[in-house]
Amino acid sequence: MKPRIALFMNNPVAEIACCNGMMEALEDHYRFSIFSRKTITDIDFSKIDLVAFPGGRGDADLFDRLLKGNANIIRNYMENGGKYLGICMGAYWADKYYFNILKDIEVQQYITRPNAEVRRSYSTTLDVTWKQKPTNMYFFDGCTFIGDKFRTIARYANGDPMAIIQKNVGLIGCHPESRETWYRKRKYLRGKWHGGEHHKLLLEFVNELLGL
DSSP: OOOEEEEEOBTTTBOHHHHHHHHHHHTTTOEEEEEOTTTGGGSOGGGOSEEEEOOOSSOGGGHHHHTGGGHHHHHHHHHTTOOEEEETHHHHTTSTTTTOOOSSOEEEEGGGSTTOSOOSOSOEEEEEEETTEEEEEEESSOEEEEOSSSEEEEEETTSOEEEEEETTEEEESSOTTOOHHHHHTSGGGTTOOOTTHHHHHHHHHHHHHHTO
């Protein structure tokens, strides 16, 4: 039986486009249960192999309105051996100001980092190195991770970690779940579509996080 992922969707903060990309990348190997802030208590997390929080629109501080009151559900799930996947905003939410499920890691906005090649928030692609292999990945104001108690899976061009795993938490600053439609919407991104290769990277990342 396929492992089960509980995926948070609360458009536009936890954006449908990001959720659809994650499902497209993983659905051949994983089953999905969708939940929102209103239905989080309906999920039996004892039967969930991974909880996933996607990217989205708006300030990460919207966490307080959406999930602060139920954050203990996710923390309890993690304390009982659950796994967490966060992409972009979902990665920010792993930090101490939100779910607080990391140890000795600070999640920072990449565009504020020394030698970051982009300094403003907009849809673009960035050069990254994923397990020693260079690629160009969709980016929209994603994060990096400050600390050393994790495995680095991918790095930005300035050397900062872009994708990491710390025990049962996997975080990604860019958008490997990006779909072809994301690139077609903007003239300056046309021709940069990854042809589904980044979906394979996301699948490998999730498999590694789950020890598969």
